[in-house]
Amino acid sequence: MKQIIDAIEKSAIEIKELIETGDTSKSENENSTGDTQLKLDIASDIIIERIFKEIPEIKQIVSEEQEEIIDVNENGKYLIAYDPLDGSSLVDVNLSVGSIFGIYENDFSGANIVASVYVVYGPRVELVISYENKVDMYRLQKGKFNFIHEIKLNEKGKLNAPGSTQNCWAPYHKELIDDIFKDGYRLRYSGGMVPDLHQILLKGGGLFSYPGTTDRPKGKLRQLFEVFPFAHVYENAGGQAIDGTQRVLEIPTEHIHDTSPCFFGSNNEINRVKEVYSKHA
Ligand code: AHG
Ligand code: MN
Ligand code: MN
DSSP states (O other), rough: OOOHHHHHHHHHHHHHHHHSSSOOEEEEEEOOOEEEHHHHHHHHHHHHHHHTTOOOEEEEEETTTTTSSSEEEEEEEEEEEEEEEETTGGGTOOOEEEEEEEEEESSSGGGEEEEEEEEEEEEEEEEEEEETEEEEEEETTTEEEEEEEEEEOOOOOOOEEEEEOOGGGGGHHHHHHHHHHHTOOEEEEOOHHHHHHHHHHHOOOEEEEEOOOSSOOSSBBBBBIIIIIHHHHHHHHEEEEESSSSSSGGSSOOTTTOOOOOOEOOOHHHHHHHHHHTTTT
């Protein structure tokens, strides 16, 4: 695992430099989910693939930006699924973005995720590792990632981050979100799941939701690259990650680019979601 963490740190430093100097325009390509790729998405993907291909511990990799799984080392132990530059369309307005890595054993499935790492590129670059019942945060300082502190969620928070298009929400979802605001929660949603989920983790708790909607019944966020890695982080930090009624990590994955509705948060808020969604499942 150490080799993998070192490789992620190395790629994060290169991606930080790419973000600072790179071209924010669109490419002419679409990825498997049908998003137009930015030149930054493609360049970040190339950086990570190049660095991961040098690591003997890695058996296979798969990227949000690529169609297929890539074989790296037959005798490697770990499989890594990654979103090289999450929220990339926010770089041109200078909001925070991130990279997300899910580390799996045996196959790419929620049940087999063993660790996850994400990097936030904001005013500071921070890296969070969820592994062996701990979530630890590091910060890039003078070219090195230094340990800052462990991350733990409170039982109940104050922030609400409701994703997707509101006019496509189910009426019960709208009611749930409205009720949460009526209880005094504050809106915190940038459109980048990495900084939005990082904020909830560091401010002690709250709810981030990306539900199934009339235009996207299975949500937008991808299981292997986005949902499962953050589920590992949230569960390990003492919170929960569900699709409305069940743990997202128990959802079977049919295709590597499958998406899933998802709710991440501290226990109190997730229990509220379960109460509402269990009546409508
Ligand atoms: P990506 O840039 O990798 O395509 O992902 C963006 C994602 C995620 O970061 C964010 O939470 C979500 O898209 C925002 O979607 P909406 O604007 O539909 O809420
Ligand atoms: Mn993404
Ligand atoms: Mn992406």
